[in-house]
Amino acid sequence: MKVLLLVAHGSRRKEANAEVFELAEQLRCSDSVNADLIHTAFLNMAYPSIPDGIAKCIEDGATSITLIPYFLNSGRHVISDIPDIVKEARQQHPDVSIRIAPHLGQSGLMAELLIKIVNLLS
Amino acid sequence: MKVLLLVAHGSRRKEANAEVFELAEQLRCSDSVNADLIHTAFLNMAYPSIPDGIAKCIEDGATSITLIPYFLNSGRHVISDIPDIVKEARQQHPDVSIRIAPHLGQSGLMAELLIKIVNLLS
Numbered sequence: 001m002k003v004l005l006l007v008a009h010g011s012r013r014k015e016a017n018a019e020v021f022e023l024a025e026q027l028r029c030s031d032s033v034n035a036d037l038i039h040t041a042f043l044n045m046a047y048p049s050i051p052d053g054i055a056k057c058i059e060d061g062a063t064s065i066t067l068i069p070y071f072l073n074s075g076r077h078v079i080s081d082i083p084d085i086v087k088e089a090r091q092q093h094p095d096v097s098i099r100i101a102p103h104l105g106q107s108g109l110m111a112e113l114l115i116k117i118v119n120l121l122s
Numbered sequence: 123m124k125v126l127l128l129v130a131h132g133s134r135r136k137e138a139n140a141e142v143f144e145l146a147e148q149l150r151c152s153d154s155v156n157a158d159l160i161h162t163a164f165l166n167m168a169y170p171s172i173p174d175g176i177a178k179c180i181e182d183g184a185t186s187i188t189l190i191p192y193f194l195n196s197g198r199h200v201i202s203d204i205p206d207i208v209k210e211a212r213q214q215h216p217d218v219s220i221r222i223a224p225h226l227g228q229s230g231l232m233a234e235l236l237i238k239i240v241n242l243l244s
Contacts, residue, residue: 004240011197019195019227026233033240066243068236072192072226073141075133104194105141107239111148114190117229118126118155121188 003062004035005053007082008070010042017046020070037062043077043085050082054089054098064097072105125184126157127175129204130192132164139168142192159184165199165207172207176220186219194227 006027008020024040027033037060041053048056050067057065067086071078082100090098104110128149130142146162149155159182163175170178172189179187189208193200204222212220226232 006236008195009197011195013197013201016195016197016200023233023236027237027240030237033237035240068240070194070236072194073130073133073138075131075135075138078138079135101239101243104236104239107235109235109238111145113229113231113235114145114192114226115149115152115155116231117223117226118149118157118190121223 001036001061002034002064002066003037003039003057003060004033005050005057005065005067006038006040006070007050007053007067008040008042008046009077010044010046012045017042023070035066043081050085051089054086054093058093058096062096065099067098067100069100069103071103072110074103074106078103123158123183124156124186124188125159125161125179125182126155127172127179127187127189128160128162128192129172129175129189130162130164130168131199132166132168134167139164145192157188163189165203172204173211176208176211176215180215180218184218187221189220189222191222191225193225194232196225196228200225 006024024038027038039053041048041050069078128146146160149160161175163170163172191200
């Protein structure tokens with residue numbers, strides 16, 4: 001059973017966190033996304049935390065979890081913090097495959113999106 | 123003279139900041155972007171700062187500056203920190219139009235991008 005875990009930074013502003021839940025909902029509503037379940041977790045300042053998010057995936061029957069880091073740049077959160085948490089989670093859940101997808105900003109499609117957004121400015 | 127100022131969070135990792143400079147370069151290379159110049163600035167931990175970036179735009183002849191916040195969510199950086207800096211810059215440069223575009227994550231195209239990225243996962 002394949003579960004996607006959308007992982008965002010987290011904010012003190014609940015409206016900012018709600019945007020991430022809404023995005024996960026849009027993923028769920030997409031016919032083309034190949035996953036049995038989609039959950040959400042936050043690195044900081046919001047719940048569920050990443051370990052809690054991973055535990056929830058496993059509770060729901062996940063045999064394979066893919067974290068999607070919803071981050072723009074390869075700063076320390078992407079390079080160290082998330083991998084460190086996942087390393088620990090793998091030790092706690094050795095029977096579950098847990099992997100980290102490339103972070104959002106790594107996509108070559110990002111420049112394309114930015115250009116589209118800039119062109120929509122009046 | 124219209125100048126775009128791409129504003130990112132900034133990181134202690136120089137590689138993460140280099141990604142933002144590279145993205146600005148991709149914007150410059152796009153035929154469709156309607157701007158005379160494109161500069162880059164960082165909120166934290168990297169240079170140029172936003173005030174320095176705005177000053178550079180003006181030094182280069184900007185009469186109109188549009189900040190593009192390269193941020194995913196409407197956390198306090200987007201809601202308070204950047205607007206506060208821009209408010210001060212407007213007082214210092216009353217003859218220049220300085221506006222803030224919607225932040226990247228506000229685009230309805232973001233869910234579409236995320237879905238594409240998820241579908242590219244093997």
